[in-house]
Amino acid sequence: MLHDGEAAETVALHALGWIAGNDELLPVFLGASGLRPADLLGRAAEPEVLASVLDFLLMDDAWVIACCDGAGLGYQSLRRARQALPGAAPEWG
Template identity: 55%
Template sequence: MILSRTNAEVIGLKAVGWLAGNDTLLPVFLGATGADEAQFRGAFGDPDFQASVLDFLLMDDAWIAAFCDAEGLDYSAPMAARAVLPGGEAVHWT
């Protein structure tokens, strides 16, 4: 799945919104990143922040499945979006 930057940012925004509404997982994210709720709310439109949320969600298949099921996305969409957002370029060691 190849996404445009706009579509990747839409998925990133959906991920931020979904995480914001998840009372169990949001504190885990905040604790892992050191961010507080004000910083979380202030950064939702930042593609770098969206990428960090996707990185966090991609750490656990259950989190990705729950997000994709809630948003009606294919399970590969978050990884595809992450690849397009800042820092998601494939690393080539050769």
């Protein structure tokens, strides 16, 4: 069984996969996070990057709903996952 941190990382990776598959939202996330596609690929498993994915999605309820529907997650799973990951919200910009 996964502990909270592992479960949170798994949810965040599902969310990242959803963003990566969204041609309209991926460039917005990359611009907001300051990550380049190669950086994102190489750093995808880092807790700070996973937290930034969840922080980004949590800014818009429509994104949360679409992501959760697309990934087969409960609507509260992104918020719970973010709470289980260490660190503060990233400084974007």
